[in-house]
Each structure stands twice: as structure tokens, then as C-alpha cells.
Amino acid sequence: MADTPIEATAALARLALDTPLAAMPQNVRHEGIRSLVNVLGCTLGGARHEAVQKTWAALAPFAGSPQASLLGRSERTDALTAALINTLASSVNTFDDTHAEAIVHPSGPVMATVLALAEMRPVSGAEALAAFIVGVEAICRLSKAVSVAPAKGSIAWSQTGIACGIGASLAAARLMRLDHDTTRIAIGIAAAQASGIRALHGTHCTPMMPANAGQAGLRAAFMAAAGITSSRTAIEARYGFAECFADTPHLAHVTTGLGERWEILGNTYKPYPCGIVIHPLIDAALDISRQAKPSPEAIAKVEIRANPAAMALCFRRHPKDEFEGQVSLYQWVAAALIRGRAGIPEGTDQAIAEPGIAALRDRIEVATDPAVPHDGADMAVTLTDGRRMSRTIRDCIGSRGRPMMDAELDAKFGSAADGVLRAPEAGALLAAARGIERLDDAAGLARAARSA
Amino acid sequence: MADTPIEATAALARLALDTPLAAMPQNVRHEGIRSLVNVLGCTLGGARHEAVQKTWAALAPFAGSPQASLLGRSERTDALTAALINTLASSVNTFDDTHAEAIVHPSGPVMATVLALAEMRPVSGAEALAAFIVGVEAICRLSKAVSVAPAKGSIAWSQTGIACGIGASLAAARLMRLDHDTTRIAIGIAAAQASGIRALHGTHCTPMMPANAGQAGLRAAFMAAAGITSSRTAIEARYGFAECFADTPHLAHVTTGLGERWEILGNTYKPYPCGIVIHPLIDAALDISRQAKPSPEAIAKVEIRANPAAMALCFRRHPKDEFEGQVSLYQWVAAALIRGRAGIPEGTDQAIAEPGIAALRDRIEVATDPAVPHDGADMAVTLTDGRRMSRTIRDCIGSRGRPMMDAELDAKFGSAADGVLRAPEAGALLAAARGIERLDDAAGLARAARSA
Numbered sequence: 001m002a003d004t005p006i007e008a009t010a011a012l013a014r015l016a017l018d019t020p021l022a023a024m025p026q027n028v029r030h031e032g033i034r035s036l037v038n039v040l041g042c043t044l045g046g047a048r049h050e051a052v053q054k055t056w057a058a059l060a061p062f063a064g065s066p067q068a069s070l071l072g073r074s075e076r077t078d079a080l081t082a083a084l085i086n087t088l089a090s091s092v093n094t095f096d097d098t099h100a101e102a103i104v105h106p107s108g109p110v111m112a113t114v115l116a117l118a119e120m121r122p123v124s125g126a127e128a129l130a131a132f133i134v135g136v137e138a139i140c141r142l143s144k145a146v147s148v149a150p151a152k153g154s155i156a157w158s159q160t161g162i163a164c165g166i167g168a169s170l171a172a173a174r175l176m177r178l179d180h181d182t183t184r185i186a187i188g189i190a191a192a193q194a195s196g197i198r199a200l201h202g203t204h205c206t207p208m209m210p211a212n213a214g215q216a217g218l219r220a221a222f223m224a225a226a227g228i229t230s231s232r233t234a235i236e237a238r239y240g241f242a243e244c245f246a247d248t249p250h251l252a253h254v255t256t257g258l259g260e261r262w263e264i265l266g267n268t269y270k271p272y273p274c275g276i277v278i279h280p281l282i283d284a285a286l287d288i289s290r291q292a293k294p295s296p297e298a299i300a301k302v303e304i305r306a307n308p309a310a311m312a313l314c315f316r317r318h319p320k321d322e323f324e325g326q327v328s329l330y331q332w333v334a335a336a337l338i339r340g341r342a343g344i345p346e347g348t349d350q351a352i353a354e355p356g357i358a359a360l361r362d363r364i365e366v367a368t369d370p371a372v373p374h375d376g377a378d379m380a381v382t383l384t385d386g387r388r389m390s391r392t393i394r395d396c397i398g399s400r401g402r403p404m405m406d407a408e409l410d411a412k413f414g415s416a417a418d419g420v421l422r423a424p425e426a427g428a429l430l431a432a433a434r435g436i437e438r439l440d441d442a443a444g445l446a447r448a449a450r451s452a
Numbered sequence: 453m454a455d456t457p458i459e460a461t462a463a464l465a466r467l468a469l470d471t472p473l474a475a476m477p478q479n480v481r482h483e484g485i486r487s488l489v490n491v492l493g494c495t496l497g498g499a500r501h502e503a504v505q506k507t508w509a510a511l512a513p514f515a516g517s518p519q520a521s522l523l524g525r526s527e528r529t530d531a532l533t534a535a536l537i538n539t540l541a542s543s544v545n546t547f548d549d550t551h552a553e554a555i556v557h558p559s560g561p562v563m564a565t566v567l568a569l570a571e572m573r574p575v576s577g578a579e580a581l582a583a584f585i586v587g588v589e590a591i592c593r594l595s596k597a598v599s600v601a602p603a604k605g606s607i608a609w610s611q612t613g614i615a616c617g618i619g620a621s622l623a624a625a626r627l628m629r630l631d632h633d634t635t636r637i638a639i640g641i642a643a644a645q646a647s648g649i650r651a652l653h654g655t656h657c658t659p660m661m662p663a664n665a666g667q668a669g670l671r672a673a674f675m676a677a678a679g680i681t682s683s684r685t686a687i688e689a690r691y692g693f694a695e696c697f698a699d700t701p702h703l704a705h706v707t708t709g710l711g712e713r714w715e716i717l718g719n720t721y722k723p724y725p726c727g728i729v730i731h732p733l734i735d736a737a738l739d740i741s742r743q744a745k746p747s748p749e750a751i752a753k754v755e756i757r758a759n760p761a762a763m764a765l766c767f768r769r770h771p772k773d774e775f776e777g778q779v780s781l782y783q784w785v786a787a788a789l790i791r792g793r794a795g796i797p798e799g800t801d802q803a804i805a806e807p808g809i810a811a812l813r814d815r816i817e818v819a820t821d822p823a824v825p826h827d828g829a830d831m832a833v834t835l836t837d838g839r840r841m842s843r844t845i846r847d848c849i850g851s852r853g854r855p856m857m858d859a860e861l862d863a864k865f866g867s868a869a870d871g872v873l874r875a876p877e878a879g880a881l882l883a884a885a886r887g888i889e890r891l892d893d894a895a896g897l898a899r900a901a902r903s904a
Contacts, residue, residue, distance in 0.1 A: 058678035156691035195647035199692035226510035239608035240651035
């Protein structure tokens with residue numbers, strides 16, 4: 001630890017409690033709304049996923065009285081169970097947001113906590129947005145502190161699992177109007193449950209780890225409010241959060257410019273529901289597909305040059321199910337070339353088993369090259385008739401260099417809501433989220449996201 | 453990790469599912485009963501502790517229908533909340549069991565899980581005991597694998613927090629008759645929540661970390677049964693439990709002699725509700741107190757020679773509250789000398805504030821000496837009239853060299869139950885626990901532990 005301890009816990013409590021929405025720059029508020037729109041859409045799109053169905057079936061027998069809505073579903077349940085299920089739905093399709101530096105997915109647990117609380121007590125839209133922004137900001141900074149240079153972390157931890165409970169507890173503390181001392185204790189109680197290990201990736205536990213964090217963070221705020229005690233310096237203390245989750249933490253990532261420079265501005269949104277390192281390949285595949293409209297049999301060979309990270313994380317040529325498919329570049333390139341689309345249907349078990357797609361996965365050749373940037377890829381497709389089409393992608397859609405535009409985010413929301421809400425209801429929810437700063441009652445968002 | 457991966461996850465599933473009670477040696481079954489009697493008493497004694505009251509107040513608004521009893525209290529609640537509250541009560545007085553090598557407190561989370569399940573479905577006493585034993589065994593071995601040489605772990609992790617969820621999930625898997633594959637998945641789901649950091653020690657979060665583990669373990673079994681997926685090798689996999697929680701794990705501690713050599717035989721029980729390294733000092737202080745019956749003012753000086761671990765962990769001369777008092781050797785030596793007792797009343801805020809005790813804490817001098825064994829201490833007390841009494845302790849009461857006898861455990865149980873259950877009810881519960889192998893319905897234990 002540093003010679004002069006950095007009081008990260010107290011600093012995050014100040015950020016959460018003492019930053020009026022009006023003190024946040026306009027671009028920060030706008031990015032908060034973009035993050036919220038994106039994650040609400042993801043939650044609607046994931047609400048009826050098998051993992052959500054099964055988790056709800058497992059937990060409903062233990063759940064309490066109906067305090068909060070399950071978004072994209074008809075049920076209501078106790079706020080803690082709702083926080084878990086709604087976070088799960090938000091991340092189950094791997095379609096949620098990603099902080100570009102920290103590789104953490106901050107919005108789901110904070111959104112779920114904010115909406116569950118808004119259904120329990122009066123919360124204005126402006127306060128909900130402010131709480132959401134401070135929670136996301138805290139998560140991005142905490143995750144950087146244990147994983148981004150000069151910090152030295154370990155890829156073995158799920159950053160979303162370990163960092164998001166504290167961010168959710170901060171959003172809850174603000175909405176519950178806890179004082180500074182109690183908020184610092186809420187951070188400590190949330191830190192007691194900070195957890196998530198990468199061995200579980202590629203299974204239902206991938207979204208379960210943020211789900212646990214969302215629930216733990218909300219619960220921590222209630223427990224702190226009830227007088228449960230904890231460390232007031234849980235992040236920076238000896239044997240604390242930072243020391244446990246990084247070989248060399250860098251707590252200045254939490255405190256430097258806090259409230260002035262905003263990490264939420266580095267948040268990015270996925271155009272495709274799969275590992276972010278596959279995205280430039282999908283940009284290329286979709287472009288070639290639109291140009292050539294090839295039948296599966298017409299494609300003789302696909303040659304790819306990619307950043308090594310793409311193969312390190314997404315090396316599976318023949319994924320055995322949807323969760324492995326989320327991290328298989330072969331599946332997504334093949335499906336995008338054949339179908340000319342790369343949405344949720346292209347990652348299902350059915351799409352993975354589709355014979356034309358499965359066969360094409362075997363005709364894809366990947367070479368890695370560190371000279372290809374993370375947000376780029378080169379692709380050449382040779383057809384059986386001898387034609388050859390190639391495409392070079394730099395700054396793929398959704399990257400920091402070429403962010404998703406508001407209209408693209410709205411379209412993504414609409415696509416996710418399709419089949420879950422009727423079109424006028426989906427449109428009304430989107431409009432309410434875009435105009436959250438003017439909502440009298442943030443709980444209206446949760447109610448509008450319920451499905452009949 | 454080892455060259456040949458050790459299949460610890462599958463091995464623990466086999467232990468949990470394929471070990472009939474009759475295949476466990478008689479001394480193992482007897483130690484299981486001793487662990488159970490001890491932890492039931494601890495739970496009754498802690499049931500009305502402030503931390504339990506406040507946690508129940510915080511969580512009751514979210515709790516579900518009454519499925520399981522809160523031991524030592526009148527309420528019933530959903531099984532997951534009961535698992536949390538009962539584990540919390542079991543450890544809140546730091547009076548529970550300790551595996552002598554791993555410094556983990558295994559019984560609370562497993563007991564709470566077993567009893568909650570026994571109230572939901574028919575469970576015989578024999579099966580409850582077997583499930584309890586395999587859960588405890590798994591925890592002791594897992595904790596050794598990440599903390600005991602040749603493993604290299606980190607004192608920053610709460611061993612009880614990180615290991616106990618998996619043990620509880622195994623006990624639950626057995627009682628729910630899950631198959632091997634589903635049990636391995638339950639281990640993975642529990643591992644997703646493995647958490648607990650030492651920075652929070654000395655606060656209500658000390659018992660909250662095992663409480664979270666007990667709840668997470670029970671929930672993991674229900675989620676696995678519902679079809680949620682996870683890694684089947686969560687303990688030994690790359691980026692898995694062992695790699696995350698140890699610099700150098702030693703998974704042979706999990707698998708070597710599993711089902712033949714029993715770690716539960718290394719479980720120990722505290723005669724005093726405080727840090728185990730203080731115990732030899734208390735033996736000495738009580739003996740001198742009984743001999744001299746000194747008034748507080750009559751004690752001029754207390755000289756101690758102790759193992760360095762006693763001061764490393766319990767150095768606080770003037771604890772500010774009960775939770776710091778649990779790890780203050782000064783408090784316990786002073787209180788034991790003055791009162792001739794070292795029970796729960798000697799560690800309360802009131803006892804810490806008592807002027808005679810507080811003043812005596814300043815007249816205690818501690819020298820550390822690595823030649824003094826962990827289970828030993830030397831003490832000399834000089835009275836104002838010039839008399840000097842000394843006492844050398846080796847193999848203090850409750851150590852592996854001088855275990856608590858059954859009669860001492862029964863007396864500890866009786867003392868903890870006093871004021872919670874009426875004497876005949878306490879006696880009946882103790883007899884039922886001692887005879888658990890012959891109980892038709894293990895839920896009778898939970899019902900008998902309810903308080904009017």
C-alpha cells in the first residue's frame with residue numbers, strides 16, 4: 001500500500017452523497033442516460049432467458065412480498081430478489097455496457113438497485129439518474145484501481161462481480177439519504193460479499209456474478225441503515241478490498257479528479273451480444289455479407305487477421321452451447337456472414353447447431369498480429385466461384401473511436417424490447433428513460449418495463 | 453497448479469453423496485455430534501445479540517414465508533434468511549469451533565443449512581448428521597488447501613467466509629439427493645459467492661461473512677437443482693477457487709485420504725468466547741484468581757510471557773467495544789483475574805467499561821517468546837501485599853492436546869442456553885442432539901431450539 005493511505009472509501013461516499021445532478025456536466029448526464037437506455041433494453045431482452053426463468057423458479061419459493069417489478073416480466077417480488085433477477089436479465093445476453101479501460105460491466109447492478117429502491121420510496125427521476133451515475137462511476141474507478149496500470153491485478157477475478165456491489169451500495173445509500181459514516185459502512189458490508197471468479201465464465205454464473213453483486217449492494221445499504229457495523233475504510237484498509245483483489249492496487253484511480261473527470265464517459269455499448277473482442281470481425285463480416293449475399297455453400301474460405309486478445313478470449317471453434325458461443329469468434333463470423341445479422345438469434349443454441357453455420361466455422365482461418373489494434377480486424381472471404389472480398393476495420397462500431405450513436409442505441413433498445421413490450425409501450429419507456437431528468441417518480445420506469 | 457490436475461471438485465461431490473453414515477468411523481460420528489452440540493449452544497447464546505437483532509430487522513421486510521426456525525428466537529422465516537440469521541447467531545460471540553490447523557470455523561454455516569433444509573423436507577437425524585459431517589470435512593480440507601503448508605495463502609482472506617459456502621452447498625446437495633454432476637455445479641455456484649476480507653474483522657461483519665456463506669451455500673444447491681449451470685471443476689480449474697484464494701494452493705489437502713482420514717477430528721471448541729490465542733492466558737488467570745480471589749485494587753502487576761501470535765492478533769490494550777474486545781488479551785486477562793470467570797458477560801461493552809477491569813488492563817505487561825507454544829503461556833501476578841503467584845500453561849483447555857470433554861461441552865451448552873430456553877427444554881434439546889443418529893426427524897432439533 002502507498003505510504004500515505006489514500007482515503008478511497010470516504011472519497012466514494014462523498015461522491016455518492018455530495019454531488020448534485022446539476023453539478024454533473026451535461027455530457028456526463030447524457031452518458032448516464034445512454035448507459036441507462038442501453039441497460040434497460042438489455043434487461044428487457046434478457047428477461048425471459050432460460051437462466052432467468054430457472055433462477056426465478058429457484059428463488060421464488062423464498063421470496064418476500066411484492067415490492068418491486070421484474071422488468072420485462074409480469075411478476076413483482078421483494079426488492080432484494082428483484083435486484084438479483086433484474087441484474088441477471090441485464091447481463092445474461094452479454095449485451096450490456098463495458099468500461100473501455102477496466103473491462104467491467106457497471107450498469108446492470110446499479111440500475112437494478114436504483115429501480116428496486118424507487119419502487120419502495122419516492123425517488124425523482126433526477127435523483128435516480130444521479131444515483132445511477134455515481135454508482136457506475138464508483139465501479140469503473142474501483143475496477144481500474146485493481147486492474148489497470150500502474151495497478152497490477154489478476155484476470156482470475158470477475159471485475160464485474162467484485163466491484164459492482166460497492167457501486168450499487170453507493171447508489172442505494174444516496175437514495176436512502178444515509179450519512180457519510182453510514183455510507184462508508186455500507187461500502188464495507190458490500191465488500192464483505194465482493195466475489196466472482198473467472199473459472200465460471202461461459203456458464204449461467206457469468207451473469208450470476210453481477211446479479212449477486214447487485215443484490216449484495218442493495219442489502220448492504222439496508223443493513224448499514226439498520227446499524228450493522230463494518231470497517232469505515234474497507235477499500236484501502238490493510239487486508240481490505242484493494243489489497244485482496246490486486247497484487248499492486250492503485251487507489252489514485254479512485255480518487256484522482258473524482259467528481260471532476262468522469263470515467264462514465266469511457267463507457268461503451270455493444271452493437272452485438274458477444275465478447276467485445278469479436279466486434280470488429282462482425283463489422284467486417286456484415287459488410288461483406290451485405291455486399292455478396294453468399295449462400296453458406298458459396299463460401300470457400302474466410303481468412304482473418306486479428307489482435308491476439310481476440311483469440312485469447314474467444315478461441316472456441318465449436319462452442320457447445322449459447323454461453324460458450326458468446327465467446328466464440330468462429331460462431332459469430334460464420335453466422336454474420338451467412339445471415340447478414342448479428343443479434344441475439346445468431347447466438348442461440350439453435351444458431352450454433354445450424355449445419356451451414358457449423359460447417360463454415362471449420363473454414364475460418366485466424367492469424368493473430370499484435371499490430372492489429374483491439375478495435376480492428378482484417379478479413380478476406382473467398383467464394384467458390386473464385387471471387388474474393390476483403391475488408392479492413394479500424395475503430396469498430398461501439399468502440400471509443402466510433403461510439404454507438406443515440407439513434408443506434410434507441411434501435412438496439414427497440415429490437416430488445418420487441419416481443420416483450422408492445423411497440424407503443426416500448427416507445428413510451430424509451431421516451432421516459434431519455435427524459436428521466438424530468439420524471440417526478442422514477443418508479444414509473446420500472447412499472448413501464450413490466451410486461452403483461 | 454500441479455502438472456496433473458487434482459479433481460478436487462468431483463472428489464468433494466463423491467464424499468458428500470457416497471459416504472453412508474455407517475461408513476464413517478465411530479470417532480468421526482462422535483466428533484460430528486460434539487461439533488453440533490457446540491454450535492447449537494453457540495447459536496442459542498448468540499440469538500439475541502444486537503448484531504442478530506439488527507440484521508433481522510434489516511432483512512425481515514424482504515423475507516419470505518415461514519419455512520424454517522430462527523434458533524433461540526420465536527420467529528420463523530424463509531429457509532435462506534434462516535440460514536443467514538442462524539449462522540450469524542452461531543458465530544457472533546466468537547465462541548464457535550475452530551479447525552486447529554486451518555483456523556476456519558466450519559460448523560455454523562453447515563448446521564444452519566442442514567436444519568433449514570430439514571424443516572422443508574423429511575430428513576432423518578442420521579442423514580442430517582452425515583450431511584453436517586461431510587460439509588464440515590469439506591470446509592476444513594478446502595481451507596487447508598489455500599492456507600496450510602505447503603500451500604501459501606494470505607491472511608487477508610477470511611477462511612470461514614471463503615470456504616464455508618462450498619461446504620454448506622455439499623451438505624444441502626446430500627440432503628436434496630442431487631446427483632454428482634449437479635453437486636459439482638452447486639459447488640461452482642457457491643464458489644461464485646466465495647468472499648470475506650479480514651479488514652472487516654472486529655465489526656459485525658466478522659460473523660456476517662460466515663452468515664453470507666451459509667446462505668450462499670444453501671441457495672447454490674437450490675439453484676443447481678433448478679438447472680442453473682456453472683463450472684464442474686470450480687475448485688481446481690484455471691482462474692478457479694484454489695488459484696484465486698492462494699498464491700500456491702495445495703489441492704492434495706482436499707483429496708488425500710478423503711473419506712479415510714478425517715479432518716473433523718482436528719476440530720476444537722472454545723471454552724472462552726474470544727480469540728483462541730488468548731485461551732492459555734485465561735486458563736492461567738482463572739487458576740490464579742481461584743487461588744487468590746484478589747480484589748481489583750489488590751493486583752499490582754501482571755507479567756505474561758506468550759507466543760508472538762497472541763500479540764499479533766490480540767494486541768488491543770483498550771478495546772473500544774465488544775467486537776474489539778473479542779481480540780484483546782488485556783481485556784480477558786483482566787476480567788478473568790477479577791471475576792474468576794471468562795464467559796460471555798466478561799466480553800460485553802459493560803465489562804469493557806468496568807473501571808476495575810479497565811484500570812487493570814494498564815498493569816499487564818506482555819513479553820512475547822517464540823519458545824512458548826501456541827497452546828501455552830506463563831503468567832505471574834504480583835499483589836500489593838507482596839505475594840506473587842505464577843502459573844505455566846501448556847496444552848490449554850480446548851486445544852488438541854487437552855480437548856474439551858463431553859461434559860465440558862454439555863456445560864457450555866447449558867450456560868449458553870440459560871435464559872434462552874427453559875432448563876428442561878434445554879436439556880431435551882441437548883439430549884436430542886447427542887442422540888441425533890436415532891432421531892426420525894432432524895427438524896425436531898430446530899423446533900426444539902425455538903424460544904417462546
